[in-house]
Amino acid sequence: MIPKKMEEAINKQINEEFYSAYLYLAMSGYFESVDLPGFAHWMHAQYLEEMEHGMKFWHHLVDRGGTVKLYAIQEPQREWDSPLAAFQAALEHERHITGRIHALVDLAEEVKDRAAYNLLQWYVDEQVEEEASVEAIIARLEMVGGSGNGMLMVDRELGQRQTG
Ligand code: FEO
Numbered sequence: 001m002i003p004k005k006m007e008e009a010i011n012k013q014i015n016e017e018f019y020s021a022y023l024y025l026a027m028s029g030y031f032e033s034v035d036l037p038g039f040a041h042w043m044h045a046q047y048l049e050e051m052e053h054g055m056k057f058w059h060h061l062v063d064r065g066g067t068v069k070l071y072a073i074q075e076p077q078r079e080w081d082s083p084l085a086a087f088q089a090a091l092e093h094e095r096h097i098t099g100r101i102h103a104l105v106d107l108a109e110e111v112k113d114r115a116a117y118n119l120l121q122w123y124v125d126e127q128v129e130e131e132a133s134v135e136a137i138i139a140r141l142e143m144v145g146g147s148g149n150g151m152l153m154v155d156r157e158l159g160q161r162q163t164g
Contacts, residue, residue, distance in 0.1 A: 002064040003111045009104055010057050010116070015071040016100055017054035021047050023093060026076040027086050036151070038159030039083060042137075045163045046090075053123070060119050083151070084141045091134045098127040 002010075028043035061068050080086035101123045108117035137158070144150025 002066045003113055005111055006113045006116050007066040009107050010061055011069040013100060013104060014054050014057045017050055018073050021050035022073055023076040024050060026078055030079055036155050038155035042158035042161045045161050048163055087134060087138050087141060091138060094130045094134055101127055
């Protein structure tokens with residue numbers, strides 16, 4: 001049986017992960033609207049990953065006899081000033097998520113929940129990857145400085161992201 005405090009904190013994190021999915025789906029729509037299909041594809045893949053993150057926590061609660069609470073998902077922003085601004089917002093969001101995951105690790109230690117602690121190690125590693133990939137794209141975008149050719153090149157690269 002999962003400790004109540006841990007159950008509640010994971011329920012909140014499920015909401016954070018599904019909000020992340022919503023945010024990236026909104027960004028995917030924004031990129032479609034500015035004719036950058038590769039960027040849109042990358043964000044759609046990110047949306048799918050966030051759904052998986054949420055579901056991994058969902059399964060953990062179910063497997064341990066916890067109660068899943070699906071809180072209302074906040075409406076995300078719809079537009080950004082530029083592709084760079086969108087990715088900067090994504091990085092800020094991922095840093096926030098990293099903070100939430102680390103707080104969950106602290107809680108797992110506090111309540112001596114070994115199972116949650118183990119599960120959370122996967123998320124700790126995943127956050128390192130998430131931040132690094134967004135940072136790398138920001139660096140590319142800063143390098144091309146919004147030039148048409150550069151943007152088309154980055155769009156082609158992002159369009160090659162594998163899903164699943
Ligand atoms: Fe679920 Fe992007 O962290």
